[in-house]
Amino acid sequence: MFTKILYLCIGGAAGTLSRYWLSGVAQRLAGGSFPAGTFAVNMLGCLFFGTVWGFFENRLLPGSEIRLLCLTGFMGAFTTFSTYMFETAGLVKSGQMIMAMANVVGQSVAGLALVLAGIAVGRLL
Secondary structure (H helix, E strand, C coil): CHHHHHHHHHHHHHHHHHHHHHHHHHHHHHCCCCCHHHHHHHHHHHHHHHHHHHHHHHCCCCCHHHHHHHHHHHHHHHCCHHHHHHHHHHHHHCCCHHHHHHHHHHHHHHHHHHHHHHHHHHHHC
16 A cells, blocks of 8 residues: 555656646746646646556556556646546547536536635635
């Protein structure tokens, strides 16, 4: 169990630092008020998650610790958006288009509503 926690910590630290660095660089390069840093992290995260998954799935059968390090630790800290999109892609691949669209629209609308609700609650505290 200690080894798994260690892998998660190492991957999480690397993912957090990578997100912080990339987001800052992308935002400085883009300028303006559009959240280009977050956009860049989310899109790169999707590409990286898909690449790593495809590599593991088709060419290499790593131990659970390596998956924990790369996908749960690193990607979980880098961006959970990639997991959200990976799960949505799974729905699309299995022909569940309505569920895929419900996932995208539902999480986007509910997420926005809950952030706004959380801001309102936070201001009341």
